[in-house]
Amino acid sequence: MVKASADSLASDKIPSKPSIAGKEDLFKLLVNSSPNVFLLTDEALVCTYSSTAIKEFFGYTPEEIVGMQVVELVHPQDRDRIRDLLLGSINEPNKRFVFECRVRNKQGNYVWIENSVSNLFSSTGVNAIVMNIRNIQSKKCADEALMQAEQRLSLLLNNTAESFILLNSRLRIITYNKAAQEQSPFFYGQPLQSGISVLDLINKEDIPDYLNVFEQVFKGHEVERESKFIDLKENAHIYSHTFRPILNKEDDIDGVFITSKDITEKTRVKSEQKALTDELVKNNQDLQQFSFITSHNLRAPVANLLSLLSLYNKENPLDEFNQLLIEKSEQAAQQLNQTLTDLLNILVIKSATNIQLEQVSFSDVFAIVKKNIDSLLEQQKGVIYTDFSIIDQIQYNRIHLESIFLNMISNAIRYSSPDRNPVIKVCSYIKGQWAVVEFVDNGLGMDLDRYRDRLFGLYQRFHGNIEGKGLGLYMTRSQITAMGGKIEVESEPGVGTRFQVFFKLQE
Amino acid sequence: MAKFTDVLLVEDDPITVMVCDRVIQMTAFAGKVKSCENGKIGIDYLSAFEEGSRPPDIIFLDINMPVMNGWDFLEEFEKIRSRFISLPRIYLLSSTVDPEDYKKAKKFSLVEDFISKPLSKEALQGIN
Numbered sequence: 001m002v003k004a005s006a007d008s009l010a011s012d013k014i015p016s017k018p019s020i021a022g023k024e025d026l027f028k029l030l031v032n033s034s035p036n037v038f039l040l041t042d043e044a045l046v047c048t049y050s051s052t053a054i055k056e057f058f059g060y061t062p063e064e065i066v067g068m069q070v071v072e073l074v075h076p077q078d079r080d081r082i083r084d085l086l087l088g089s090i091n092e093p094n095k096r097f098v099f100e101c102r103v104r105n106k107q108g109n110y111v112w113i114e115n116s117v118s119n120l121f122s123s124t125g126v127n128a129i130v131m132n133i134r135n136i137q138s139k140k141c142a143d144e145a146l147m148q149a150e151q152r153l154s155l156l157l158n159n160t161a162e163s164f165i166l167l168n169s170r171l172r173i174i175t176y177n178k179a180a181q182e183q184s185p186f187f188y189g190q191p192l193q194s195g196i197s198v199l200d201l202i203n204k205e206d207i208p209d210y211l212n213v214f215e216q217v218f219k220g221h222e223v224e225r226e227s228k229f230i231d232l233k234e235n236a237h238i239y240s241h242t243f244r245p246i247l248n249k250e251d252d253i254d255g256v257f258i259t260s261k262d263i264t265e266k267t268r269v270k271s272e273q274k275a276l277t278d279e280l281v282k283n284n285q286d287l288q289q290f291s292f293i294t295s296h297n298l299r300a301p302v303a304n305l306l307s308l309l310s311l312y313n314k315e316n317p318l319d320e321f322n323q324l325l326i327e328k329s330e331q332a333a334q335q336l337n338q339t340l341t342d343l344l345n346i347l348v349i350k351s352a353t354n355i356q357l358e359q360v361s362f363s364d365v366f367a368i369v370k371k372n373i374d375s376l377l378e379q380q381k382g383v384i385y386t387d388f389s390i391i392d393q394i395q396y397n398r399i400h401l402e403s404i405f406l407n408m409i410s411n412a413i414r415y416s417s418p419d420r421n422p423v424i425k426v427c428s429y430i431k432g433q434w435a436v437v438e439f440v441d442n443g444l445g446m447d448l449d450r451y452r453d454r455l456f457g458l459y460q461r462f463h464g465n466i467e468g469k470g471l472g473l474y475m476t477r478s479q480i481t482a483m484g485g486k487i488e489v490e491s492e493p494g495v496g497t498r499f500q501v502f503f504k505l506q507e
Numbered sequence: 508m509a510k511f512t513d514v515l516l517v518e519d520d521p522i523t524v525m526v527c528d529r530v531i532q533m534t535a536f537a538g539k540v541k542s543c544e545n546g547k548i549g550i551d552y553l554s555a556f557e558e559g560s561r562p563p564d565i566i567f568l569d570i571n572m573p574v575m576n577g578w579d580f581l582e583e584f585e586k587i588r589s590r591f592i593s594l595p596r597i598y599l600l601s602s603t604v605d606p607e608d609y610k611k612a613k614k615f616s617l618v619e620d621f622i623s624k625p626l627s628k629e630a631l632q633g634i635n
Contacts (some may be wrong), residue, residue: 119522291604292603297603299624300520303602303624306625307526310625312555321529328522331522335522462574
């Protein structure tokens with residue numbers, strides 16, 4: 001049996017059994033034909049053998065490598081880890097370790113390798129640590145590039161104030177960026193989560209609108225929407241959302257890309273700019289109107305002077321009519337002078353510079369104005385009731401305020417009804433950011449449908465037989481608007497008029 | 508022999524009225540000049556004409572007047588024009604420089620032309 005088995009063993013080995021020397025040559029041939037490098041080291045990790053592929057790999061010849069401490073070639077950052085691993089392998093015979101690390105080649109550059117290490121100290125004839133080293137530099141570079149690209153992309157996506165949400169064709173959330181995650185509780189009321197339907201996040205009452213949006217998107221349209229919400233600090237935000245279809249390789253729409261951004265500031269700046277532009281346009285129109293009206297009112301007396309002089313009888317200076325022409329010329333010259341004075345006064349008010357502000361009391365101002373109009377009031381048998389109990393003091397220019405009160409009250413008396421004695425009520429109150437002074441009379445009243453546009457116009461007059469240059473209400477309004485205020489009027493012919501003067505309260 | 512029978516002058520400035528009156532007389536432009544000091548008085552005057560009567564041949568109309576201005580007058584006149592067997596020729600007489608006024612004047616078919624103040628002999632010669 002023993003013989004037989006020995007024979008059979010022997011006969012088994014015979015056809016393939018090379019001589020010891022031949023066997024070693026065969027292994028060398030196999031090892032050296034591999035693109036991988038095979039290294040053997042002793043327990044101190046000193047190289048005892050290297051396959052020839054090492055030359056191509058690291059620039060070293062096998063002779064140069066043998067005798068080297070292999071760990072010395074490992075990148076300093078990887079070295080300790082690799083040394084521990086290799087030394088650890090010494091205690092674990094027959095176990096295979098695979099690791100990746102950077103190794104210095106002969107030129108001094110580091111290349112990435114994958115190393116399979118086996119402890120074959122127990123294997124007779126080997127008695128070494130066997131390393132099978134594969135060059136993974138290009139794979140590693142590609143991996144690195146991909147990772148870097150991904151990192152950069154996520155860096156981009158997560159460091160923008162704009163929020164991104166990606167939905168699949170069933171409107172389920174695939175992914176989203178950091179901004180979307182942060183903003184979501186505000187406009188959806190809850191945090192985002194991959195896999196859930198975006199419709200579950202939207203307020204029930206808004207769903208029909210959003211379904212309409214998605215319908216448009218799946219038809220291939222890009223849709224924009226704005227939404228408002230209040231944040232935790234009670235600040236109102238305006239968001240602009242864009243919904244874009246996502247096409248797959250077959251050009252079918254298989255998802256939705258939602259981008260949202262906070263346009264609160266942009267909207268605020270835009271509306272401020274618009275308000276400013278509107279104000280400028282209005283001021284410009286006012287100025288143009290002012291120049292037309294002043295030209296008209298300067299031209300009128302000049303035209304009169306010219307025509308009066310053209311009628312002057314030079315051949316006979318004693319002509320009776322000449323005397324009348326001289327008188328009228330004097331009047332026209334005075335009219336011209338008065339117009340210039342009035343315009344100058346208006347310009348001073350309109351320029352609004354150097355207007356002295358002080359604490360002024362309505363009741364004080366009224367008392368001063370009352371003295372000026374007492375005789376007129378007596379003549380008309382009028383009475384004035386006042387009530388400044390709610391607000392009596394504002395920051396204003398005393399002279400302007402007196403002029404406003406004088407104009408309002410004297411108008412109320414002057415345009416009183418012949419059917420009844422004038423009753424004028426003046427009172428003050430607060431309305432939002434305004435201190436309001438109200439002047440109510442029971443006078444003639446006006447047909448505002450006809451006169452509203454012209455009421456505060458320059459050189460606009462509405463009553464015959466009553467003296468007036470058409471300056472009073474224009475001046476009053478200028479004195480009010482120069483300080484940021486406004487004036488409003490209600491009137492009914494035959495019943496009376498109510499003027500409300502709004503003074504901006506100091507913040 | 509005057510060029511026209513009668514002229515209505517709707518104008519609030521007394522000096523302008525006097526000058527116009529004088530120029531019209533001197534140039535024998537019209538036999539009779541009636542002046543009204545604003546649009547309302549002008550309309551009241553014309554409203555008193557009997558049905559089927561002849562209106563003034565020419566109306567010189569100022570724009571900026573109290574109570575009822577030139578534009579109001581033109582609107583009001585539309586309401587009473589049917590009482591006249593013929594229509595007056597209306598000339599706006601103004602010192603205005605506002606282009607809006609010129610545009611507005613074109614909307615009224617009754618307005619023949621715009622005359623810049625002062626009313627001159629030359630301007631009257633151009634009206635035939």
